[in-house]
Amino acid sequence: MKFSFIVPGPDIEVARSREEKVAGSCPPLGVLYLAAVLQQAGVEVSVLDQAAQGYSFEQTVKWIEKENPDILGFSTLSISGRTAAKIAEEAKRRNPNLKIVYGNHYATFNAERILAKYPQVDIVVRGEGEATVLELVKCIKKEDSLKKVLGITFRHKEKIVSTPSRPLIKNIDEIPFPDRSLLEAEYSFSLFDVQVAPRRFTTILSSRGCPYECKFCCCKNLFNRVWRARTVKNVFEELNMLVSEGYRNFLFVDDSFTLNQKRVIELCQLIAKENWDIEWICEGRVDHSSYEMLRNMVKAGCRLLYFGIESANQRILDYYKKGITPQQAKEAVKKAKKSGMDIVVGSFIVGAPTETREEIINTLTFAQKIPIDIPQFNILGAAPGMEIWEELKRDGYLKNEEKYWETGLAVSMVHPKTLPYHEIRMMVQSYFKKFFLERPKFLLEQAARTLTSSFRFNVVLHNIPRIRAIANSLRNFSIS
Secondary structure, rough: EEEEEEOOOOOOOHHHHHHHOOOOOOOOOHHHHHHHHHOOOOOEEEEEEEOOOOHHHHHHHHHHHHHHOOOOEEEEOOOOOHHHHHHHHHHHHHHOHHHEEEEOOOHHHHHHHHHHHHHOEEEEEEEOHHHHHHHHHHHHHHHHOEEEEEOOOOOOOOEEEEEEOOOOOOOOHHHOOOOOOHHHOOOOEEEEEEEEEOEEEEEEEOEEEEEOOOOOHHHHHHHOOOOOOOOOOHHHHHHHHHHHOOOOOOEEOHHHHHHHHHHHHHHHHHHHHHHOOOOOEEEOOOOOOOOHHHHHEEEEEEEEEEEEEEEEOHHHHHOOOOOOOHHHHHHHHHHHHHHHHEEEEEEEEEEEOOOOOHHHHHHHHHHHHOOOEEEEEEOEOOOOOOOHHHHHOOOOOOOOHHHOOOOOOEEEHOOOOOHHHHHHHHHHHHHHHHHHHHOHHHHHHHHHHOOHHHHHHHHHHHHHHHHHHHHHHHHOOOOO
């Protein structure tokens, strides 16, 4: 039995509409975990990351023919679902006996829609997949009833059937480490197309899930607001293995990396004792950001920290159900800078229903007042699995669900009490120009810090052409 996985590249039309780069940047850990579980059980596995490896449609189909798997799995997101469908259709045409399986967020929250629209897809794995794919392979091999497999949706006698959801894995230490050697691509991590991890790079996951209930995130529905952490020992063992393999840059992709600050400190102290020459990046909540934890993170090699600040307006934060205050954001950023963090990124979301022009301007202004190094702005979007999606349906604003379930949409496209999408976008672009080009004191401070930070200096050194291009783009920007 052979199981081949494809991480499909983004649909070009969707990518262009979102102004996203058509390229892979981070290793697909989800697929690698599934592959590790199958390999441990003696199943032959292969993996293709289409965008990262630069494969065209025809090259991808030829890869499938060469691998000749019994089961072909697609890790699908809203930006790649239609690409996966095209590849699956051609693969099925060439090999009608091939079993096509979908998984990941997009598949989980659109299982019945996918099977109804795409006859080439046989099975959808919902939610956490490690135990499910293993059971599914055994079932297909024995030609047993799929109804025995928890957490899947499939066709049975022209009907779409969903089995009960599978309970979450309690002890995630039991899952084998991802085998990154399955990937035939070199990865890097970029921020606004500026490479911030120039040395050998990979991702690592130290916990799963999040106990919070943000309206704009599907994590709470994917993991039922349950947070499960690997033990510090288990995470450290994987890091030690990766360092021995030559990796030096890491991104922790946890949804809630700093949730248990005591655990983070313990891990960081173990890393610091090893004196590894590593640099890493993570996300943090502003209400879980003690100076002690941040200082230990810096000593252990954390060089770039994302804070989900979202808004400067408490009304909007409460609407998002974020559970923080602007004051907490201000204090967390100050502590991060005091701890010696090289780069602090503030992530914001604008374009909430009923959010006024003045409130958006307040958030844009707030981003200049607090000492972040880089602001990252997102226009509020909605997709199946998010509470905001269900809210738009309930309130009658999402009248054509069929038009958007595959791609998602900006809330401002359908909500009448939101500023027009184009206007919000122009406000944000104008703000970026002011943030980076019209603040001489800020630019001088950034230059001085770059001269005293080897991390920042190396980032600049590796990205001079790209930084020039960004600066020119900002200079040439004008509101028309």
